[in-house]
Amino acid sequence: MAESSWFTDFPAMERSDLLTIRKTLDAGYREFSRTYGDLIESFFDPLLSFLVWFEKLLLASPWWAVILAITFLVYTASRSARLSVAVMIAFLLIGYFGMWDNTMRTLSIITVCTILSIALGIPIGIMMSRSDRVQSIVTPVLDIMQTMPAFVYLIPVVMLLGIGKVPGVIAVVIYAIPPVIRLTNLGIRLVDKEVLEAATAYGANAWQRLTGVQLPLSLPTIMAGINQTIMMALAMVVIASMIGVKGLGQPVLKSITNQYFTLGLFNGLAIVALAIMFDRVSQAYAKRTQRHLGGAQHD
Amino acid sequence: MTDPFIKIEGLYKIFGTDPESVLPQVLEGRSKDEILSETGHTLGLKDINLSIEKGRIFVIMGLSGCGKSTLIRHFNRLVEPTKGQITVDGVDVMHLNRKQLESFRRHKMSMVFQRFGLMPHHTVLENVAYGLWVQNVDKKTRTEKAKQWLKSVGLAGYEEQYPSQLSGGQQQRVGLARALCTDADILLMDEAFSALDPLIRSEMQDQLIELQEKLHKTIIFITHDLDEALRLGDRIAILKDGELIQEGAPAEILLHPASDYVEAFVRDVNRARALTVETVMKPPAFRITAETIGEALEQMRRLPVDYGYYVSDKGYQGVIVQETLEEAVKEDAADSVSEQVFEEVAAIAPESLLEEVLPETLDKDYPLPVVDSGGGLCGQLSRSSIADALCEPQGKEGEPQGKEAA
Numbered sequence: 001m002a003e004s005s006w007f008t009d010f011p012a013m014e015r016s017d018l019l020t021i022r023k024t025l026d027a028g029y030r031e032f033s034r035t036y037g038d039l040i041e042s043f044f045d046p047l048l049s050f051l052v053w054f055e056k057l058l059l060a061s062p063w064w065a066v067i068l069a070i071t072f073l074v075y076t077a078s079r080s081a082r083l084s085v086a087v088m089i090a091f092l093l094i095g096y097f098g099m100w101d102n103t104m105r106t107l108s109i110i111t112v113c114t115i116l117s118i119a120l121g122i123p124i125g126i127m128m129s130r131s132d133r134v135q136s137i138v139t140p141v142l143d144i145m146q147t148m149p150a151f152v153y154l155i156p157v158v159m160l161l162g163i164g165k166v167p168g169v170i171a172v173v174i175y176a177i178p179p180v181i182r183l184t185n186l187g188i189r190l191v192d193k194e195v196l197e198a199a200t201a202y203g204a205n206a207w208q209r210l211t212g213v214q215l216p217l218s219l220p221t222i223m224a225g226i227n228q229t230i231m232m233a234l235a236m237v238v239i240a241s242m243i244g245v246k247g248l249g250q251p252v253l254k255s256i257t258n259q260y261f262t263l264g265l266f267n268g269l270a271i272v273a274l275a276i277m278f279d280r281v282s283q284a285y286a287k288r289t290q291r292h293l294g295g296a297q298h299d
Numbered sequence: 300m301t302d303p304f305i306k307i308e309g310l311y312k313i314f315g316t317d318p319e320s321v322l323p324q325v326l327e328g329r330s331k332d333e334i335l336s337e338t339g340h341t342l343g344l345k346d347i348n349l350s351i352e353k354g355r356i357f358v359i360m361g362l363s364g365c366g367k368s369t370l371i372r373h374f375n376r377l378v379e380p381t382k383g384q385i386t387v388d389g390v391d392v393m394h395l396n397r398k399q400l401e402s403f404r405r406h407k408m409s410m411v412f413q414r415f416g417l418m419p420h421h422t423v424l425e426n427v428a429y430g431l432w433v434q435n436v437d438k439k440t441r442t443e444k445a446k447q448w449l450k451s452v453g454l455a456g457y458e459e460q461y462p463s464q465l466s467g468g469q470q471q472r473v474g475l476a477r478a479l480c481t482d483a484d485i486l487l488m489d490e491a492f493s494a495l496d497p498l499i500r501s502e503m504q505d506q507l508i509e510l511q512e513k514l515h516k517t518i519i520f521i522t523h524d525l526d527e528a529l530r531l532g533d534r535i536a537i538l539k540d541g542e543l544i545q546e547g548a549p550a551e552i553l554l555h556p557a558s559d560y561v562e563a564f565v566r567d568v569n570r571a572r573a574l575t576v577e578t579v580m581k582p583p584a585f586r587i588t589a590e591t592i593g594e595a596l597e598q599m600r601r602l603p604v605d606y607g608y609y610v611s612d613k614g615y616q617g618v619i620v621q622e623t624l625e626e627a628v629k630e631d632a633a634d635s636v637s638e639q640v641f642e643e644v645a646a647i648a649p650e651s652l653l654e655e656v657l658p659e660t661l662d663k664d665y666p667l668p669v670v671d672s673g674g675g676l677c678g679q680l681s682r683s684s685i686a687d688a689l690c691e692p693q694g695k696e697g698e699p700q701g702k703e704a705a
Contacts, residue, residue: 198416201375202430202481203405212432216420 033160044166051112051165058104066104067091074277078284087281090273099248099270106237106247106274113169113233117177118226125184125222126210135185142178150175150239158243168245176233183225187218223286230278234271248274302389303350304517305374305485310347310383312369312541315340318381331540343369344541347383351534353484354515358532360522366541367521371489374519375408376400387485405434409478413490415470417462423449423473424458430481448476452506468499475507479514486518493522504530525564529553529573537561550578554688569654570689576656577649579688580669580678586610587619592634596624606665609641614674617641618665646670649677653685660685 058066067088075084094103128135153174157167191214199213215222241249248267255264313321313334321340331342344366351357361367372378373385376392385392387407395403409430410416417426425432428445449455452472462470471491478486492500504527511518522528528535529549536546537560545557553573556562587607589595599607605621619641627640646668647656660667666681 192416194412194414194416195418197377198410198412198418199429199433201377201404201408201410201487202433202477203401203403204433205401208433213418217418 029156029159033156037160041161041166044161044170047112047116047169048164048166051108051169054112055105055108058108059101063095063100074281077281079288080284083280083284087277090277094270094273097266097270099251099267102246102248102251102267103270103274106234106249106271109165109169109172109240109245109247110230110233110237110274110278113172113176114226114230116169116173117180117229117233120173121177121180121225121229122184122222125181125225126188128181128185129188129214138181142181145174146178150236151242154239154243163244165245167243168240171243172233172236172240175236176229179228179232180222180225183221183228184218187221187225188214190221191217220286220290223282227279227282227286230282231275234275234278237271302386304353304388305349305351305519306384306386307347307349307373308384308386310344310370310373310385311381312343312366312373312378313340313381314343322381342541344373344380347543349536349543349546351517351519353517355533356511356518356520356531358520358522358528358535359538360525360528360535361538362523365538367523367538368489369541370538371487371519371521374485374487375404375410405430405481407483408485408487409481409483410487410489411471411474411478411491413494415462415467415474415494417470417473417477419462421461422458423454423460423462423465426462426473427476427480429477430483434481444480445476448480449473451479451510452476466499467495468503471495471503472506475503475510479510484517486516488518488520490521490523492527493524500527507531525568526573529568537564550574554578571654571657572652574653574688575650576647576653576669576680577678579653579684580649580680581666581684583608583668583676583679585679586676587636590635592624592627592631592636592640595619595636595640596621596628599624604665608668608676608679609636610676615646615668615670615676616643618644618668620665644668646676647680648672653688656680657685 061069070091071084071088074087075081078084091103094100124138128138150171154167154171157170161167161170195217196209196213199209204212237245237247238249238252241247241253248271251267252264252271254260255267311322311325312318313325315321315338318340321334321338324334324338325342325345331345334340334342347370349357359367359370369378373380373383374387374392376385376395380393383393387403390403390407392400392403418429421429424442424445427449428441431441431444446455446458449458452475454469454472454476457465457469457473462473465473471494474491478488492503495503507518508531518531520528520531522531529552532549534546535549535552537544537552539560545552545561547555552561553565553568553570556565585602585604585607587595587598587609588611589598595607595609599605599619599621607619609616609619619636623640623642627634644663644667645659647659647670649669649671656667660680660682666679666684668676669678669680671677
């Protein structure tokens with residue numbers, strides 16, 4: 001009897017063994033989070049205070065000042081009057097439909113997440129480009145970060161840090177950082193070998209090669225990575241709202257549970273408006289800084 | 300003699316995962332193909348020994364894949380050798396640490412690349428000043444020097460352009476200006492003109508020769524084009540499959556190829572443009588030194604030919620033909636030799652190219668006199684010696700057939 005059963009049923013491990021594994025891991029992690037939770041939380045305190053300060057700044061400033069500031073930034077980056085006017089109109093509409101405060105909260109968290117992703121992602125990407133070994137270690141980690149359902153890594157983050165802004169930022173950064181790392185790595189690896197060799201031949205040291213040749217020449221690729229990172233961060237806003245991140249995601253979550261179609265649509269459209277603004281502005285900026293690379297052709 | 304400026308001794312380069320382990324087999328003398336099939340390693344360079352003198356253009360020539368680009372990258376250690384010694388101006392390059400090597404590259408050598416290697420995100424001026432930027436020279440000096448070098452390669456006014464706005468020839472001029480801007484003694488030129496079209500290439504060659512006359516740099520020039528090698532090189536080294544086949548002066552390579560490989564290379568060369576009069580002329584046999592016409596005729600009659608070169612205390616004067624002497628003797632044998640009896644045939648210089656003197660040589664019935672810059676007669680150039688020099692490869696080619704027939 002026992003012999004024939006492995007043939008028809010998968011020889012799975014005993015339920016009790018599986019339970020023990022789960023219990024041990026869960027208990028172990030709970031123990032870890034109880035012991036070190038406070039320590040790790042205090043480590044993120046500066047981040048939290050910056051987040052709170054930035055959000056307050058956006059919320060406390062008069063709406064017209066914020067719109068003027070944003071329009072000014074958009075114009076400086078893109079040098080496009082059309083884009084600047086479009087952004088201004090989008091923000092006026094958002095405010096008119098009563099989504100101003102939530103939009104400001106989302107804007108602040110996205111800005112912080114993007115800055116954090118760039119600040120961490122570019123150095124990691126640089127390290128990857130310098131060593132095949134680092135690349136072979138980091139690449140599978142990035143694959144996991146991009147494919148693991150966001151909810152799964154929300155669990156340990158929430159266990160460790162509770163719900164709130166900081167776990168939200170961590171979750172968003174984990175989800176959004178892979179493109180900037182990957183494309184920094186790729187961009188640097190694709191830099192013309194002869195140009196790099198020329199720099200070496202003239203005695204440039206590693207830092208001069210990085211800042212003078214590798215980063216400037218891979219900038220278009222890195223900008224594409226940053227662009228993707230911003231888009232993914234925005235996509236993550238709704239999921240992050242499940243762990244208490246305030247902003248445009250929360251009304252969307254509320255509309256799902258209560259079947260408020262119009263509320264969901266409006267807030268969704270506001271997220272789309274933010275996404276398009278970030279995308280167009282960062283692309284226009286990238287194109288503007290790279291104009292000499294291919295734009296002017298000799299005939 | 301003093302030590303050569305640049306010296307390479309016993310240089311080996313093996314490409315692969317573990318070059319050191321393969322080295323013993325290479326030293327045993329196994330062939331490139333054997334090593335590749337047995338160990339998966341590629342033998343890049345094999346026992347290269349070179350001595351390069353200061354202030355000369357040294358050309359390293361070979362077909363693609365022969366290791367010439369690898370070799371030139373050893374001079375500044377862009378490629379690390381598996382084994383060997385490199386000495387530049389008394390400095391043992393192999394024992395420099397990272398900092399010393401950077402400083403060596405900054406001050407001692409500069410490099411020109413086949414596909415220019417210009418920074419596309421910098422203006423032409425910034426590109427030329429790049430070497431100085433690396434050395435942390437202040438901006439004012441940098442700009443000043445860069446402008447001056449741009450001017451001397453004929454690109455004044457292009458300072459604020461980007462490389463992509465320039466033609467290939469102009470881009471390589473920028474590359475050349477960048478190399479000269481650091482005032483390095485040694486110029487490494489890796490197929491510097493190969494990517495340019497023929498007209499621009501020969502223009503650039505002229506410019507390089509012109510600059511070299513002023514600057515006297517030590518130039519290591521890589522090329523796959525023998526015509527270019529012969530035109531530029533003071534010395535030429537020929538590389539095949541990572542081995543040095545022959546090294547010598549251009550004429551030596553042309554006239555005495557060391558192997559069939561070099562001979563095959565040399566066959567298609569336009570010899571008239573590559574060889575100078577000096578290399579093919581014969582010693583002057585028939586001098587007339589007599590004071591009077593009578594004595595001159597005496598001398599002439601002893602010669603196996605009916606012409607002679609009249610040489611006085613002041614050097615070469617002209618050519619005398621026997622017929623004219625016979626006529627003159629009838630009038631007055633004691634008269635001194637003057638312009639009336641000798642023909643003032645323009646002499647040719649020993650360093651001129653065969654191509655330049657070819658028409659004159661074919662025009663005259665007797666060999667042309669070769670006269671050096673001091674006015675002394677140093678040789679004669681006949682139609683047949685030119686023919687020999689120009690036709691040599693074909694003659695040799697015919698040899699095996701002749702043997703077969705015998």
